[in-house]
Amino acid sequence: MKLYPLKFEPILKDKIWGGTKLGTRLYKAIGDSKQCGESWEISGVEGNISIVSEGMFKGSSLVDLIDEFKGELIGDSVYQKFGNKFPLLIKFIDANHDLSIQVHPDDKLAQKRHNSFGKTEMWYVVDADEGASLISGFNKPTNKKEYLEVFESGKLASILNKEEVFKDDVFFLPAGRVHTIGKGLLIAEIQQTSDITYRIYDFDRVDSEGKSRELHVEEALDAIDFSFHKEYKTDYDKTSEKVELVMSPYFITSRLVLDRNIHRDYTGYDSCIILMCLEGEGDIKYNEGTVSYTLGDSILIPNAISGTEIVPKKASTFLEVRIPG
Numbered sequence: 001m002k003l004y005p006l007k008f009e010p011i012l013k014d015k016i017w018g019g020t021k022l023g024t025r026l027y028k029a030i031g032d033s034k035q036c037g038e039s040w041e042i043s044g045v046e047g048n049i050s051i052v053s054e055g056m057f058k059g060s061s062l063v064d065l066i067d068e069f070k071g072e073l074i075g076d077s078v079y080q081k082f083g084n085k086f087p088l089l090i091k092f093i094d095a096n097h098d099l100s101i102q103v104h105p106d107d108k109l110a111q112k113r114h115n116s117f118g119k120t121e122m123w124y125v126v127d128a129d130e131g132a133s134l135i136s137g138f139n140k141p142t143n144k145k146e147y148l149e150v151f152e153s154g155k156l157a158s159i160l161n162k163e164e165v166f167k168d169d170v171f172f173l174p175a176g177r178v179h180t181i182g183k184g185l186l187i188a189e190i191q192q193t194s195d196i197t198y199r200i201y202d203f204d205r206v207d208s209e210g211k212s213r214e215l216h217v218e219e220a221l222d223a224i225d226f227s228f229h230k231e232y233k234t235d236y237d238k239t240s241e242k243v244e245l246v247m248s249p250y251f252i253t254s255r256l257v258l259d260r261n262i263h264r265d266y267t268g269y270d271s272c273i274i275l276m277c278l279e280g281e282g283d284i285k286y287n288e289g290t291v292s293y294t295l296g297d298s299i300l301i302p303n304a305i306s307g308t309e310i311v312p313k314k315a316s317t318f319l320e321v322r323i324p325g
Contacts, residue, residue: 002304003072003304003305004291005291005302006299006302007297008050008051008053009051009052009053010040011039012028012029013036014035014036015036015037017037017095017099018035018036018094019034019037019094019095019096021127022036022037022039022094023036026295027296028296037095037096038093039092040089040091043089044062044063044085044088044089044193045089045193045194063086066086067084072304077270077271078270078271078303078325085193088193088321088323089190089191089195090189090276090298091189091190092296093186093188094186095181095183095185098180098181099181099182100197100201100203102178102180102198102220103177103200103224104118104119104175104176104223105118105175105176105222105223106120106175106176109222109223110175117194118192118194118196119175119194119197120248120250121189121190121191121192122170122189122190122191122234125166125167125169125170126187126278128165128166128169128184128185128186129184132185133165134162134165134181134182135160135178135179135180135182136161136171136173136232136233137160137227138161138226139161139162142228144221144224144226147159156200169233169234170236172234172246174225175192177225178224188276190253190319197216198216199213199214200215200216240255241256242255242257243255251321251322251323252324253319253320254319255318256318256320257317258310258312258316258317259316261310261312262309263308263309264308264309265307266303266307267306269303271324272300272302272303273300273321274299274320274322275299275301276297276298276321277294277295277296277317278319279295279317281293281313284299284308284310285308285311286305287305287306
């Protein structure tokens with residue numbers, strides 16, 4: 001039984017801020033939901049383990065396959081470091097309303113409080129309504145004392161960096177950076193395997209039962225990085241066929257834009273490869289066969305597959321993700 005490029009059943013999450021674009025734009029089976037906020041494409045989060053959707057391993061869990069194939073699936077160095085715990089969580093997010101203002105703990109704090117990984121992440125804007133915006137970091141140098149004063153006066157937004165965003169924009173968010181995704185954004189998110197969020201402010205909204213969501217104001221204080229940066233958006237060459245977007249200790253992400261066949265050589269990587277299709281459709285050929293892809297697909301290329309040929313039937317855009325050794 002040989003490994004092949006794996007697709008998984010999306011794990012769909014209704015959210016108070018979700019919408020319908022995961023269905024209408026990315027063709028996820030959201031049914032009648034009007035608040036589908038997230039599609040977990042590849043997940044090793046306990047209680048939300050991805051299940052293979054097709055091929056001879058259909059119905060198998062990601063964890064079981066890692067346990068069986070180890071480095072052949074995810075890379076020897078990745079397996080030695082993480083064992084059966086898949087270290088990344090791959091998502092699509094539809095923000096029909098603003099998400100809460102929030103922050104995630106780093107590895108040290110998450111381990112201490114939750115016995116978990118921290119949560120460093122990145123966003124790629126798949127689509128953006130006119131005037132859509134997000135928050136990433138602070139708009140001026142600040143510190144815990146000033147932050148608390150502003151927060152308690154109800155003027156937190158005055159020190160946060162809010163900026164208008166557009167299709168194909170990229171943001172890297174290390175753990176500790178205060179942030180939120182604004183309404184009207186469809187986003188591909190790559191992050192550490194963690195579901196720990198400290199919610200700072202939720203715009204005083206309530207659910208259908210009139211209940212507000214829990215805030216984590218005190219917990220967030222120890223997690224926040226109060227550093228100021230002049231730029232928060234990732235600058236990259238949008239005209240390039242292949243360009244590296246993010247290099248971090250947790251994931252390395254590039255963008256591929258294709259209107260012709262291209263060979264991808266993975267022999268130098270001790271990692272699986274994840275391809276998120278943001279536009280187009282076509283085939284991925286590998287040494288044992290062919291799998292098709294279309295807009296919204298997320299495909300895990302096992303480490304045992306040394307290379308692929310991507311054959312677009314329509315002009316295609318991918319995020320290509322690997323785990324550093």
